[in-house]
Amino acid sequence: MDHESRSPLKTRTIVAQGFGAVEPVTRGLVSPIYMSTTYLRDADNGYSNGRIYGGSDNPSVQQAGALLAALEGAEDALMFGSGMAAANAVLQALDRPMHILASQGIYYGLRVWLEDVAKRTGHAVTFVDTSNLDLVRGAMRPGETGLVWIETPSNPLWSITDIAAVADIAHAAGALLCVDSTVSTPIFTRPLALGADLVVHSATKYLNGHSDVVAGGLATAERNEMWERIGRARAQIGAILGPFDAWLLMRGMRTLHVRVAAQARTAAKLASRLVGHPALSAVLYPGLRSHPGHDIALRQMVGGFGGMLSIRVKGGESAAVAVAAQVELWKRATSLGGVESLIEHRASIEGAGTPCPSDLLRLSVGLEDVDDLFMDLVQALGVTTGSFGRL
Numbered sequence: 449m450d451h452e453s454r455s456p457l458k459t460r461t462i463v464a465q466g467f468g469a470v471e472p473v474t475r476g477l478v479s480p481i482y483m484s485t486t487y488l489r490d491a492d493n494g495y496s497n498g499r500i501y502g503g504s505d506n507p508s509v510q511q512a513g514a515l516l517a518a519l520e521g522a523e524d525a526l527m528f529g530s531g532m533a534a535a536n537a538v539l540q541a542l543d544r545p546m547h548i549l550a551s552q553g554i555y556y557g558l559r560v561w562l563e564d565v566a567k568r569t570g571h572a573v574t575f576v577d578t579s580n581l582d583l584v585r586g587a588m589r590p591g592e593t594g595l596v597w598i599e600t601p602s603n604p605l606w607s608i609t610d611i612a613a614v615a616d617i618a619h620a621a622g623a624l625l626c627v628d629s630t631v632s633t634p635i636f637t638r639p640l641a642l643g644a645d646l647v648v649h650s651a652t653k654y655l656n657g658h659s660d661v662v663a664g665g666l667a668t669a670e671r672n673e674m675w676e677r678i679g680r681a682r683a684q685i686g687a688i689l690g691p692f693d694a695w696l697l698m699r700g701m702r703t704l705h706v707r708v709a710a711q712a713r714t715a716a717k718l719a720s721r722l723v724g725h726p727a728l729s730a731v732l733y734p735g736l737r738s739h740p741g742h743d744i745a746l747r748q749m750v751g752g753f754g755g756m757l758s759i760r761v762k763g764g765e766s767a768a769v770a771v772a773a774q775v776e777l778w779k780r781a782t783s784l785g786g787v788e789s790l791i792e793h794r795a796s797i798e799g800a801g802t803p804c805p806s807d808l809l810r811l812s813v814g815l816e817d818v819d820d821l822f823m824d825l826v827q828a829l830g831v832t833t834g835s836f837g838r839l
């Protein structure tokens with residue numbers, strides 16, 4: 449359902465009003481939470497209202513899916529119990545064991561799962577630096593590669609992959625392209641318009657935006673056989689979202705535009721102010737001209753470069769952990785995309801074997817004042833240069 453093409457209104461308007469829906473009993477502007485239930489069968493043994501069972505047919509969950517479809521300009525979208533559940537459904541829906549090509553830098557949990565489960569179920573997986581198109585071309589196995597999985601900007605170096613170029617390469621080899629667009633959000637990038645077949649979100653992050661829901665979303669360019677299988681996989685593996693979480697997610701998505709625009713503005717200011725800090729060896733943010741993916745990001749991220757950045761601390765792992773220990777305003781916690789800013793030593797949470805540099809701190813920028821966030825970081829960075837203390 450392409451809402452923009454059917455309506456003269458912008459997606460932003462449609463999403464802010466939640467399709468302008470009015471609750472029929474009270475004429476309330478906010479939809480009630482439709483509890484999980486089972487639905488009454490007609491006397492003629494049919495289900496004339498199209499709903500059979502809470503697992504797949506819950507109106508609150510469907511409303512959240514419709515908003516995600518509007519945001520992504522998708523033909524359809526489905527909500528899941530988590531981002532990982534949405535990813536799992538894609539793999540479950542592949543019709544045979546095949547070769548999967550994935551970005552080297554992807555969310556670590558997904559990388560471990562791809563290596564573990566996918567290989568045990570007969571898939572072959574190759575990880576490549578998908579920001580390098582020659583490497584992508586070289587790693588494709590025409591006739592064997594069935595799925596290309598990219599994340600852009602990708603955790604935690606925020607490498608940028610050219611979605612349109614990789615879509616062409618994937619399609620030429622007969623493979624589907626699935627883009628994890630959790631970090632970019634549909635506000636900055638619309639992967640389906642750039643040629644991707646599927647978009648996956650950890651809706652836990654920006655789509656919900658308030659760190660109080662775990663959810664996943666998948667959006668599709670086409671309602672095809674693969675999409676049918678994904679829908680069945682969701683029911684078969686029970687990867688459903690509860691109605692209360694779906695309702696919170698709806699509320700979050702209605703303010704997505706303003707939240708992520710503000711987060712991206714603050715992240716960009718922090719990145720440029722942190723460049724050259726004596727305690728840092730690198731600031732990684734796609735909005736910086738020095739970032740290797742900046743030119744492609746300029747093309748495929750419209751209106752901002754997202755709210756995620758990373759810093760690499762001189763003095764290695766112990767210095768990075770010491771900096772994280774000293775912040776007062778930033779919260780030391782995993783996850784991203786909420787209204788409060790988070791700082792995380794990624795190597796610690798990823799554990800042995802992580803490709804994440806041990807001197808790296810990942811920053812998820814929230815909605816606080818940019819000067820407050822900057823000062824808190826600068827006082828914490830002072831621990832490595834001996835100038836520790838509140839400024």
Ligand code: PLP
Pocket residue numbers: 530531532533555557558599603628630631649650651652662663664783
């Ligand atoms: N994709 C990205 C980019 C993520 O950061 C995460 C979680 O951190 C996931 C997917 C998995 O999402 P969830 O935690 O909702 O299962």
